[in-house]
């Protein structure tokens with residue numbers, strides 16, 4: 001199973017990734033983690049990527065694609081993976097589709113994590129809640145939605161998007177909703193390669 005995750009910070013992606021990885025027996029790949037590891041190793045690509053990350057910019061598509069596709073070609077990813085942080089743009093999604101086609105395989109689903117402002121506010125609480133917290137959360141969420149809209153639409157056009165309500169119930173409850181989505185997927189073609 002090849003899964004792409006899309007969702008704002010605080011929506012429970014991390015927790016669900018860990019559960020999915022364990023129950024579906026597939027690795028969880030976070031591009032942020034991969035890039036930070038490459039940077040820490042001081043590899044050539046790591047040093048290149050760091051220049052962009054330090055400025056808070058996206059790493060160029062070609063660079064992130066090379067890094068990600070390289071990882072996805074490893075035996076550990078042979079029976080699938082959970083991708084978190086890639087693709088992040090429509091050109092990346094298009095390149096990913098071309099790459100998947102070359103491998104004669106396809107994406108199984110895209111899980112879009114949605115979370116309400118109230119839940120995000122709850123998760124902020126404890127660190128001291130200011131009056132303008134709601135406004136900050138609203139702005140961040142709007143910014144996030146604007147950024148990811150084209151990507152979500154791209155995958156909606158491909159009929160791959162399923163919504164996970166990240167703030168509803170316990171982590172196990174949320175996972176149960178993911179399991180249900182997976183159980184109800186239309187029959188997929190068996191992978192020939194990868």
Ligand code: ADP
Pocket residue numbers: 031032033035052053056057058059060061064085086087088089092
């Ligand atoms: P954040 O949610 O703060 O962006 P991430 O851990 O997902 O954190 O990513 C950290 C940084 O790594 C990003 O700011 C960006 O520079 C780079 N990065 C991660 N994924 C991608 C991607 N798919 N395309 C380009 N750059 C990426």
